Amino acid sequence: MADTFTALFLAALALSVAVRLWLARRQVRHVLAHRDAVPTGFADRMPLAAHRKAADYAAARTRFGVAGLAVDTLLLLALTLGGGLAALSGFWQAHLDGLWHGLALILSVLAISSAVDVPLAAWRQFVIEQRFGFNRMTPALFVADLAKGAALGAAIGTPLVLAVLWLMAAMGEYWWLYVWGFWCAFNLLLLFVWPTWIAPLFNKFAPLADGETKTRVEALLARCGFRSGGLFVMDGSKRSAHGNAYFTGFGDNKRIVFFDTLLERLEPAEIEAVLAHELGHFRHRHVQQRMALAFAASLVFLAILGQLADAPWFFAGLGVADAAAHGQAMALVLFFLAVPAFAFPLTPLGSLLSRRNEFEADRYAAAHARADDLVRALVKLYEDNAATLTPDPLHSLFYDSHPPAAIRIARLRQAGA
Numbered sequence: 001m002a003d004t005f006t007a008l009f010l011a012a013l014a015l016s017v018a019v020r021l022w023l024a025r026r027q028v029r030h031v032l033a034h035r036d037a038v039p040t041g042f043a044d045r046m047p048l049a050a051h052r053k054a055a056d057y058a059a060a061r062t063r064f065g066v067a068g069l070a071v072d073t074l075l076l077l078a079l080t081l082g083g084g085l086a087a088l089s090g091f092w093q094a095h096l097d098g099l100w101h102g103l104a105l106i107l108s109v110l111a112i113s114s115a116v117d118v119p120l121a122a123w124r125q126f127v128i129e130q131r132f133g134f135n136r137m138t139p140a141l142f143v144a145d146l147a148k149g150a151a152l153g154a155a156i157g158t159p160l161v162l163a164v165l166w167l168m169a170a171m172g173e174y175w176w177l178y179v180w181g182f183w184c185a186f187n188l189l190l191l192f193v194w195p196t197w198i199a200p201l202f203n204k205f206a207p208l209a210d211g212e213t214k215t216r217v218e219a220l221l222a223r224c225g226f227r228s229g230g231l232f233v234m235d236g237s238k239r240s241a242h243g244n245a246y247f248t249g250f251g252d253n254k255r256i257v258f259f260d261t262l263l264e265r266l267e268p269a270e271i272e273a274v275l276a277h278e279l280g281h282f283r284h285r286h287v288q289q290r291m292a293l294a295f296a297a298s299l300v301f302l303a304i305l306g307q308l309a310d311a312p313w314f315f316a317g318l319g320v321a322d323a324a325a326h327g328q329a330m331a332l333v334l335f336f337l338a339v340p341a342f343a344f345p346l347t348p349l350g351s352l353l354s355r356r357n358e359f360e361a362d363r364y365a366a367a368h369a370r371a372d373d374l375v376r377a378l379v380k381l382y383e384d385n386a387a388t389l390t391p392d393p394l395h396s397l398f399y400d401s402h403p404p405a406a407i408r409i410a411r412l413r414q415a416g417a
Helices: 002-033 048-079 084-093 098-131 139-170 172-201 212-224 260-265 268-283 286-308 312-317 323-368 371-384 393-399 405-416
Strands: 205-207 231-234 245-248 255-259
Touching: 002 048, 002 312, 002 323, 002 393, 048 084, 048 098, 048 371, 084 098, 084 323, 098 139, 098 323, 139 172, 139 323, 172 245, 172 286, 212 231, 212 268, 212 323, 231 260, 245 268, 255 260, 255 268, 260 268, 260 371, 268 286, 268 323, 268 371, 286 323, 312 323, 323 371, 323 393, 323 405, 371 405
Parallel strands: 231 255
Antiparallel strands: 205 231, 245 255
């Protein structure tokens, strides 16, 4: 049974890697093949130079993603079939036992993964983003973010992991139901405290200044019956030239946050239209739907883990020969390392749902603001963020959370007609 599971794991991993490489190759070839001609409908709105930059940026990011995929795959194989996890567990068994052994094992895996990701993140920030004019982060800020992230992760993650391991050990056969309930409660709590306690550790948030933009935004909120905990501007420009806007929190703790780069680039009417789109997500309850889907998926995955946690073939099939010697923390680590390879075919379903939500939010925006204003805002954002107008259709279908620009804007123009 262990050998069969090893073969299934390797087959799933090989298939996911092969599909990702094939899609990446298609994406690079497609965007570069369309590099020298702005698509019909955008020629009067986007300069050729900006379109070429977007194509080159998409190609560079995709190629870098291939390098990251290779590193992640090698690390996964080294930790599982290469014996890395078994060696880590054996090391900690000589020093710790019980919950503390499980905590040390999990934190060690997270530390190794983070250490491998740091040079990739630095290359992405200081080479790729720098080359295309988006990087505004200094090395000192990069290191400070890493330190803050590590400290925050330890402060939140340590009690979280200990609680999960205790539930796994103490709650009997149906421990996974208790873990699921705890996990859902933790995520809801995190959503509530993030805007006011955690996000300010990394960015400064100032109230939106009085003026035409604020007047338009407040009038839109009144028309749509939306109550927020405040309108804020975030200093995103200290890290990147990319612009965005988002909602955070829930209940009376909801905040609307604009990147300062967005406010610098868009006109007040365009900002109103972008916010109307975000309000569309709220009105259609997209956030709640995605949370419900995430909670349902986590329940399914934990139920599966509940069946695998005591199966020797599951451990042995992933490179850990003595299941009983390593505890349930090892089952947890092995499961969440292996599950992405098996769940990869579900990726297009998540992307499809997200694109449907974007179309719904666009229709809402067109009904509560001017569709032409949203179109102008989107074209500016595509240009400023170097988002390609000509993605490969299959790559886009598989990965993209937003519809391709041409399709999205065509529908907006129909809605505004």
